[in-house]
Amino acid sequence: MTTTNLNTGVVVVGGSLVGLSAAMLLAAKGVPFVLIEKHVSSSPHPRAIGFTTRTQEIFRTAGVGDRIPHSKGGRPRRIEVESLAGSWGQEKFWHTGGNDKPGQDKTGSDKKPGPPEQAKRPQDSAFSATNYSPCEPKAIAQDHLEPVLRERARESGADLRLGQTMTSFSQDSDGVNVTTVDQHGNETTITAKYLLACDGARSSVREALNISTSGIGTLRTLRSILFRCAPIEKYMAHDVSQFSIKHEGFEAFLVTYRDQRWALMWNDESGATISEDAAKERILEAIGDRDVTLKDIEIITQGSWTLSGKVADTFQSGRVFLAGDAAHALPPNPDVHNLVWRLDYVLRGLSEASLLEAYTTERHGVAKLRHDQIFLREDYKDYVRDTKWRAPEDASSAQIYGDVEMELGQRYVSQDIIDTEDSRGLPVVQLPEEWKGQPGTRAQHIWLQQDGKKVSTLDHFGPGWTLLSESEQWGNDLEKARKGLGWDQKDLKFLHMDAKTIPNGESFRAAYDCGTTGASLVRPDGFITWRTRERSSNTVSELMQVLHKAGHR
Template sequence: MAPHLETAVTIVGGSVVGLSTALFLAAQKVPFILIERHKGSSPHPRAIGWTHRTMELFRSVGLEQAIMAESSGKQGKPRRVKAKTLNGEWYEESHWGGKPGGNDAGAPPRGDFSSLTPVQDVAVSQDKLEPILRGRVLELGGDLRLGCTMTSWSQDDDGVTVTATDPDSAPFTIRSQYLVACDGAHSHIRADLGIPTTGVGYLRTVRSILFRCPAIDHHLERGIHQWSLSNDVLDSAFLVTYSDGRWALMLDSPNGTANPLPSSEAAQKSLLRAAIGSPESTLPDSAITILAHGQWDLAGSVAASFSSSKPGRVFLAGDAAHALPPNRGGYGANTGIADAHNLAWKLAAVWRGLSKPSLLETYDAERRAVAMLRHDQIFVRPDYRRYVAGTEWEREHLGQVEVLDDVAVELGQVYRSSAVVNLGKGEGEGLPDVRRPEEWKGQPGTKAPHLWFELVKTDGTSGEEISSLDLFGREWVLLSEDGRWRGEVCRFVHVGRVVREVKQGEFGERFGVGVSGAVLVRPDGYIAARWESIPQTEDAREIVKRTLSQVAHWPSS
């Protein structure tokens, strides 16, 4: 008889989003089993840039320093130029958000993020990030089963059953309360659910060659990391460096056709020399090492729903929910990691019995809007505009979608769902979808701002300095300068640490409350509710209790 396993959550797919889902569930002490058909990471580096928000999430589970240690040191959006060959003249530098300051020359100005976040964005290739995530998941007691392939699945009112084979092809089954599908852009689980997608759709197939060539590494000294190439041999090509000695040449055609790569290594190296601009006499085959080659579909799509309909026990995350092509904004894998974090704390609350299953419905409400906005932002920008020229999407959207501030897209998008309560004028409906984070003033649905606090020791002296973001994680948190909110409120939210502002008056200004006001923050660091001052007509305990009953979807007592 095949082994039968039981757990709270089954995760199908163990790439970066599946591993992130496992990581955030493990941090919440939720039991799970992750199955992944491969035994390790892909040899292709794939994603490389991890945004400030992603690093905030990894900081919350103790991984910030480990990831920083693997970083190439490059920060900010990659710079891109046009050229006939790498060794030839470089011209027409293009920027992710358009021309910086009306001038296309030179590096785009790098914003100062120190007032917005305690972390830095990093450049670490995905094949180096994933082992760090796997290691931390195992440290936290997670169950990762690599080399295991799902063969079938089903859901009913009480849970989900997954049938799979182990590395020796022996079958086993997993019974869990929930299933998270992280099985990629061609998700079998999404297809089984019959969930359609929207967006620009399939555009073309791209072929790629991953290689090393030490003779060209000196080009990195000029600060450029991406090259759009076109010459007599390469009609439309793209060269990118991973800043660790690895390079990738990507080939497509303006008409979208995708001829297969030459099968011989010698012919592939000939293509690489055409991109580099060196003849065989100066760049022999021995100077180039081909590491891998393959192809992938360039497409943009967002699932019509990120979860199954009733009984609602299956959720899509990452590329299974939104296939977004590689882009300089970091809107692909980073978006999937944020999916994982949003879903994990909600699964934890429901699994513990602290919230009703209806809380899980807010995952789709909050994350699908983010994915749709980022999809549109990718294709309205110069990097991808040529790919959608003449398409139905361009006719319907190009004049309607404006290029938004990149920091606003990453750190300033509003969540609208039943896990957020709108308490007054200027909150919730009617607000823009995104703003730069410093323009928000603690409105419910926005990300809690970063500011520096000092922990106050029991003797009243100052302790270590922490970010406000370090206060959030597993519990709901109430922030207030007024001790009258304390007392009975401790029954419902975490208010166990006493902190004081490093900069006097910053808390009230950034969170939009008076000295007697309070802010209720969710475990993911998003503001659920706020009160500009303590109400005079009702007990604070009852106010917080009633609000939590709504936004945390408390079960009936």
């Protein structure tokens, strides 16, 4: 057994979806870090299949957007069926906002459509975000996505240490100390400024820090069998990829990863592994097709997972941050995108450590709202019924929002958003086009021209702050402010929205609403921090004040 010591800026614990996303973003910014992951590769169970528009936007800025294969069939459709070969019922919707109505049969018929010919594809109105974003949501199995993120992180020089388990950690006012052990018993002690815990829903880091959680709590334990069965591929003819199966004495959920792999899941509080034969029998019952036999089924793996709704009460404790499932047992919102630029600015000495504090304020707010939205949904009613959880009473959380609003239309409310316009009374969520460039909202996507190519405003955001204006004079002011702050050009740049860049200036004015002489300041993660509708007589000092406050200079 050997012991090695190393020193770095950030230690990331956990190298699954969220840890790898963090690694890719940290590496792109050149932040020194080490990632440790106890497994040597991705989990054999693919788990997630759907990745949202906002996630794709982040992947685009990290330069991996094109490497992630396009989904076949768009939004995953879910249908209630007797069995795969039995009668098909109503389509189940993910939410009741937007244009989708709860329980409405989108086939437009009261008759059970029957598999698979009559199940027509409904329009993906609420799901498609084409006008809002340069990206589309994608369906890709998590175990196919993770290698893409890993490769991208490594290309940018990331130090990913797979097969290493964190066994202990501590922190003091100077930094954190982490001890890891590899599969041969060799120990490494890592000293870093910050620890980013992406160690999953059962986060040992969260436990060790005694960070409590709130929310609906643990709902069910499910057994999940991953398998292949060629004869059932025909049932995917209409892009229905999720089947809620119910018949006398049988209830299960069947999902296809659209790559010949399927998973059958059902409630099983015992958590005990079942025999391969028992698993196959259960799969046959879900399929309900006499032509399919046990020999057609190949079991890949099985596992047990817990369905729960828990949000950590804080995402930061001193020098330790929680992200992904460690912070909230809900779909992994892009927390790390909100955090990584902050770590970058603090570690380079461009901002005070207080810049890190709004990470919890902003992302906890989003996680809490997402938690409540999930459990208000029609398809979760059965789960909620037996719990003590009740819908929140405040109007903004009790209302049900659509996918696009939740993904692209949330407004951050935090100490870092400069509220010069009195935002009281503004909603925290609405459709992207209903926002008019208010501070705290996602800076909107508009197509621009650059060197004869079409690029999105989003492609300009990061790695530093970006000031947008139609007035060229802001460029000179920004230059003076930048020098005054002692920042490099990449830390603060000007995007001149002139007629060459944006032939239709109206679209910029409508989305950012800063007039022809005003400006809008966008953070490295693409959120508007501040705007003004006109130039004042002392713009340079105004800009410096704003960046001192919002950038914690």
